[in-house]
Amino acid sequence: MPSSEQTPSATSPKMTTTTATSSSSNSNSTSISNPTILSSSPPNSNPTIPPRTSSTGLNRSSIAASSSAAAAASSGSHYQNFTQPAPLPNLLSSVVETDLFGGNRHRSRTYSRSHYHHHHSHPHSPSHSPSHSQSHPYATRLPATPISSVVMHSQQPSQPLDPRRYEHEDLNFTPKRSWTDDKEKVVRAPFDYVASHPGKDFRSQLINAFNALLQVPPHRLEIITKAVGMLHESSLLVDDVQDSSELRRGFPVAHNIFGVPQTINSANYIYFLALQELQKLNNPSIIAIFADELVNLHRGQGMDLFWRDTLTCPTEDDYLEMVGNKTGGLFRLGIKLMQVESGSNVDCVPLVNLIGLIFQIRDDYMNLSSREYSDNKGMCEDLTEGKFSFPVIHSIRADPTNMQLINILKQKTNDVQVKRYAVSYMESTGSFEYTREVIGVLIARARKMAADMDGGDGKADGVQKILDRMVVDNK
Incomplete structure (x- = not known):
């Protein structure tokens, strides 16, 4: 058959x-x-x-x-x-x-x-x-x-649209007419995500501490605090993209959830919303301060990225200048805005510049030595990023003939054992001890400056308490 x-x-x-x-x-x-x-x-x-x-x-x-x-x-x-296996029937x-x-x-x-x-x-x-x-x-x-x-997610129109409607329809889609809350949520989503996982709110605490010296009216201080917070959170979105970070405050970074394009757009969008917020102060000096410090921030960030991507180890002075622009920019922005809204003649900018340096150098130190930082951002994330942080710069320049550490930075490794070896090497060059000493010297200098501004009235007590929390214990 x-x-x-x-x-x-x-x-x-x-x-x-x-x-x-x-x-x-x-x-x-x-x-x-x-x-x-x-x-x-x-x-x-x-x-x-x-x-x-x-x-x-x-x-x-x-x-x-x-x-x-x-x-x-x-x-x-x-x-x-x-007597033989039957073929399968036609499945089509x-x-x-x-x-x-x-x-x-x-x-x-x-x-x-x-x-x-x-x-x-x-x-x-x-x-x-x-x-x-x-x-x-x-x-x-x-x-x-x-x-x-x-394919069709919405009901088809009962009849084809007439192209002639474009002859007379209002095509001015102004925000008041067509921008909805749902659309706003879409654009803000990456920003709202990172803001939903708040940090230690250091900048708001700093603003409140300096307000004891500057006495800004509450409703105007609220606008400044909100705008600075928006700028800070949105800058973190861009920071995480540029650093290829995986964690922010113990949670996945926004661009790994929403994608890089949407995250960058959201960050830039919030920059301008912050400017709109500051315009409520109706002070022409506000725009100049905002522009100056945003320029400084991007200058500092640009140099930091350049050193990393070209494997160029900067000098300590170059590093301090970069930090003054990048980290100090947002610190200065808040204090400068407060000063133009204050009736006080006290100049707090030199003190906040010092605090910005202390903050970043301490952050570099903690990134390579703190378990809390490892849990929130990943172990020694700066090494994975290939970043020339303060301890790294000191260690490389302590023995320029030893290329081990700079080659580890070049690898941008996630290997825990390699990172531990790098930390051990930096300990051998005395880089962590040196960093702790520099932080201590800068804190002492800031304390004296705050005391001089106080005049014995206790108005700088809030600043002194912030400096207390920035002290790094000797190991």
């Missing part, structure tokens, strides 16, 4: 309808197919009409043959009749055009969950034994989901 006649039927007795396509016509038709009836039906007597073929590619004769084979198998002669079936493009007309089909499980039971179960005539489990097609229900 030819192998084509040995193929088991792919039409299940539980299927009540099957789609069939006539080769003599381009139209799609549906016919009732029952294996039992078809197997006893006489063959087609008209030679001009080809035999009808089901969607599985089986004609009546093959179905009848498979029924006979099933009967023989049930009588124990299965292995005598089937015809697709009705309206099912593909419209979804309005569907082929008549009954399909039950029990039927699906019947065909997908374990292959060694009785229903799959050779003594049962069963269809191939993948021959039954699941009901098709119309493409229109997948």
